[in-house]
Amino acid sequence: MKHRIPKERIKDFFEVALGLTEEEAAVEAKRCLECKNPVCVKGCPVAIDIPAFISLIKESKFKEAILKLKEKNSLPAVCGRVCPQENQCEAACILGKKKVPVNIGALERFAADWELKEGARVKDNASPAQYSIHNTQYTKIAVVGSGPAGLTAAGALAKMGYEVTLFESLHLAGGVLVYGIPEFRLPKKIVQDEVEYIKSLGVEIKTNTLIGRTLTIKDLFKHGYGAVFIGTGAGLPQFLGIPGENLAGVYSANEFLTRVNLMKAYKFPEYATPVNIGAHVAVIGAGNVAFDCARCAIRLGSQVVLVYRRGEKEMPARAEEIANAKEEGLVLNLLTQPLEILDDGNGGVSGLECIKMRLGEPDASGRAKPIAIDGSNFILKVDTVIVAVGQSPNPLLTGATPGLKITSKGTIYVDEHFQTSIPGVFAGGDIITGADTVIAAMGAGQRAAEEIDKYIKMQNV
Amino acid sequence: MYKIVHREILNPSVKKITIEAPDIAAKAKPGQFVVIMIDEKGERIPLTISETGKGTISLVFQEVGFTTRKLGKLNSGDSLLDILGPLGHAAEIINYGTVVCVAGGVGAAEVLPVAKALKDAQNTVIGILGARTKNLLILEDQLRANCHKLYIATDDGSYGQKGLVTDILKGILDSKPGESESKRPIGLIYAIGPVPMMAAVSDLSRPYNIKTKVCLNPIMVDGTGMCGSCRVTVDKKIKFCCVDGPDFDGHQVDFKELSQRLAAFKSQEQKTAKL
Numbered sequence: 001m002k003h004r005i006p007k008e009r010i011k012d013f014f015e016v017a018l019g020l021t022e023e024e025a026a027v028e029a030k031r032c033l034e035c036k037n038p039v040c041v042k043g044c045p046v047a048i049d050i051p052a053f054i055s056l057i058k059e060s061k062f063k064e065a066i067l068k069l070k071e072k073n074s075l076p077a078v079c080g081r082v083c084p085q086e087n088q089c090e091a092a093c094i095l096g097k098k099k100v101p102v103n104i105g106a107l108e109r110f111a112a113d114w115e116l117k118e119g120a121r122v123k124d125n126a127s128p129a130q131y132s133i134h135n136t137q138y139t140k141i142a143v144v145g146s147g148p149a150g151l152t153a154a155g156a157l158a159k160m161g162y163e164v165t166l167f168e169s170l171h172l173a174g175g176v177l178v179y180g181i182p183e184f185r186l187p188k189k190i191v192q193d194e195v196e197y198i199k200s201l202g203v204e205i206k207t208n209t210l211i212g213r214t215l216t217i218k219d220l221f222k223h224g225y226g227a228v229f230i231g232t233g234a235g236l237p238q239f240l241g242i243p244g245e246n247l248a249g250v251y252s253a254n255e256f257l258t259r260v261n262l263m264k265a266y267k268f269p270e271y272a273t274p275v276n277i278g279a280h281v282a283v284i285g286a287g288n289v290a291f292d293c294a295r296c297a298i299r300l301g302s303q304v305v306l307v308y309r310r311g312e313k314e315m316p317a318r319a320e321e322i323a324n325a326k327e328e329g330l331v332l333n334l335l336t337q338p339l340e341i342l343d344d345g346n347g348g349v350s351g352l353e354c355i356k357m358r359l360g361e362p363d364a365s366g367r368a369k370p371i372a373i374d375g376s377n378f379i380l381k382v383d384t385v386i387v388a389v390g391q392s393p394n395p396l397l398t399g400a401t402p403g404l405k406i407t408s409k410g411t412i413y414v415d416e417h418f419q420t421s422i423p424g425v426f427a428g429g430d431i432i433t434g435a436d437t438v439i440a441a442m443g444a445g446q447r448a449a450e451e452i453d454k455y456i457k458m459q460n461v
Numbered sequence: 462m463y464k465i466v467h468r469e470i471l472n473p474s475v476k477k478i479t480i481e482a483p484d485i486a487a488k489a490k491p492g493q494f495v496v497i498m499i500d501e502k503g504e505r506i507p508l509t510i511s512e513t514g515k516g517t518i519s520l521v522f523q524e525v526g527f528t529t530r531k532l533g534k535l536n537s538g539d540s541l542l543d544i545l546g547p548l549g550h551a552a553e554i555i556n557y558g559t560v561v562c563v564a565g566g567v568g569a570a571e572v573l574p575v576a577k578a579l580k581d582a583q584n585t586v587i588g589i590l591g592a593r594t595k596n597l598l599i600l601e602d603q604l605r606a607n608c609h610k611l612y613i614a615t616d617d618g619s620y621g622q623k624g625l626v627t628d629i630l631k632g633i634l635d636s637k638p639g640e641s642e643s644k645r646p647i648g649l650i651y652a653i654g655p656v657p658m659m660a661a662v663s664d665l666s667r668p669y670n671i672k673t674k675v676c677l678n679p680i681m682v683d684g685t686g687m688c689g690s691c692r693v694t695v696d697k698k699i700k701f702c703c704v705d706g707p708d709f710d711g712h713q714v715d716f717k718e719l720s721q722r723l724a725a726f727k728s729q730e731q732k733t734a735k736l
Contacts, residue, residue, distance in 0.1 A: 169545060169685050170545075170685075171505075171542070171543040171545070208543050208544060208545045209484070210545060210685055213546065213548060214485065214488060214545070214546065214547070235686075235687035245699070246692060246694055246699065246715075246718055248721050249725065252688055252690075254687055254688045255682060258682055258687070259682065264502075268729065269729075269733050269736060270502060271502045271503075272502060272503050272504035272527055272528055272733060273504040273505070273682075274504075274729030274733075275729075276725060276729055347718070347721025347722070348721075394686055395686070396685060396686050396704055
């Protein structure tokens with residue numbers, strides 16, 4: 001797939017990867033062997049019929065290809081762009097054993113973009129009429145949180161014929177797709193189109209509604225909802241707990257990305273939200289969130305170093321984004337652990353004191369444990385620090401919902417049917433797993449929707 | 462969209478708007494706030510809910526920069542694009558005995574609902590209202606109606622007592638039993654205003670060992686606990702003001718850090734102030 005050249009793309013926030021042309025898609029699709037027992041499907045968390053949709057692209061039946069994708073995935077334009085395919089479908093592809101796996105993500109994106117480009121949504125086969133819930137007592141379902149899990153659950157339930165209301169605390173729907181993942185990786189127009197698609201299925205979206213404050217879970221049942229799905233994600237930023245972390249000039253990744261992506265601070269002052277970063281920025285962490293922060297900071301004109309306590313091999317970010325970031329001039333400071341953020345005397349940042357690490361035996365997470373090398377302390381001269389060391393489940397809703405059982409990790413406890421400790425309340429996505437991928441959240445949203453359908457039908461017996 | 466149904470000018474730079482927001486009005490308790498966004502290109506800013514009516518909430522704000530000035534230009538009939546709330550924990554309303562409510566500047570609007578609730582909870586409420594000069598004082602009559610006694614301080618002595626709110630507070634703290642408004646001991650000091658004022662109140666009350674609550678006002682973005690922009694250090698621990706607060710024990714708050722963090726976007730704010 002073609003990418004815009006680094007020198008040009010670092011000047012703006014437009015998309016980096018350009019997508020496949022029809023010719024390129026045809027060439028790529030022809031590489032698929034159409035395995036009888038396709039292992040790629042097993043690698044996909046929502047089990048898209050991959051050989052079938054690729055075969056339709058081969059025959060230039062793009063409309064049929066997108067319908068095939070949508071049988072299992074409500075947000076293909078998103079997943080084709082942000083899934084870590086190298087650990088999922090493409091990791092399983094037979095061709096990858098000897099040479100390059102089929103670029104399944106690019107083909108999924110191609111089909112989805114074709115649909116968006118046509119401007120007219122391909123009509124879904126599913127319609128409320130084919131489900132028989134009209135005589136049931138409960139037809140209203142509340143979905144809390146409009147990220148990938150909530151959007152997917154809402155879409156699936158609407159297709160089953162339920163009246164779905166999606167409650168979102170922010171002013172725009174999409175969760176991490178709007179506030180977290182930057183424009184250059186996932187254009188907001190695409191997210192908006194996907195949200196419009198969910199709305200076209202009959203889902204009502206109520207923004208500016210924080211469940212736990214504006215309304216409680218109890219209120220939702222009082223308002224006649226037969227079941228509730230919680231998909232509130234893992235939006236609580238973790239900090240390092242080192243001195244200097246509250247200096248002005250230290251951002252959590254969530255704050256930095258929310259300012260830049262959701263509030264469009266990169267267009268300040270046309271947009272009123274400011275972002276204040278200096279000429280030298282350190283980003284701490286090496287997941288996708290860290291790379292997104294680093295690449296946003298590069299686009300805001302800063303020189304950026306990434307500080308990670310393990311080695312390059314251990315970095316959890318997508319391979320493609322690591323490569324993109326390096327091309328864009330990101331400097332990697334590997335095997336480096338921050339110790340203290342230094343004060344410039346006025347409450348700002350003057351540097352980051354670090355220590356070099358070496359890798360030891362595997363730790364509880366199965367990854368090599370970083371061990372500090374005595375006396376290897378050094379100072380990185382930076383004036384801004386962005387902390388991207390992970391997110392935890394947001395405790396606001398759980399704290400405001402008596403009787404909702406929480407695990408030791410702060411995630412919501414669910415049984416094998418995605419049901420929480422409160423009957424009729426289901427949960428899925430990062431709020432039950434901790435921070436994970438978009439597609440995993442979507443898979444959970446899909447399966448939870450099916451469980452909710454079963455639960456409602458049981459209630460009506 | 463959230464329609465403005467009433468607008469009132471309280472002083473040359475402070476305005477009060479009443480907005481239709483039934484869901485928020487139904488839930489809001491004294492001490493809680495909202496995050497608003499005027500339009501699509503706007504920023505999200507926090508404002509305390511100073512009053513709730515039938516399906517409405519009222520917000521009082523001082524025009525200090527780009528967004529509040531733009532807000533000040535809106536009239537009844539205009540709308541705000543987004544309002545999220547009620548946010549934060551409500552002020553803790555119990556019977557403390559006597560409570561001293563200290564309000565600085567526009568903080569008067571934020572103290573008002575809390576003073577009213579404290580009075581309703583059978584507290585003896587002593588109010589101290591301060592401003593730089595007489596014509597900047599707001600809500601004097603409303604506060605007077607909700608306090609058993611209201612003291613007023615102006616920096617220039619143009620009205621009430623000349624000096625700072627802390628001068629009056631010190632007088633009350635040092636008064637002999639029976640001299641102040643209530644024979645009951647002071648169970649709580651509740652202060653809202655500029656950071657230096659809240660810091661001064663907390664410093665003053667510390668040696669007297671009187672519980673002192675301050676309502677903090679750090680920079681916020683989402684207001685739901687997802688970004689940490691509003692983090693403050695309280696008792697040496699990181700707290701998110703939007704979900705853990707906004708009220709904290711004034712004796713435990715790192716006020717120096719709070720004022721430094723409030724200045725984090727000064728250069729950008731100066732830029733938009735000229736627009």
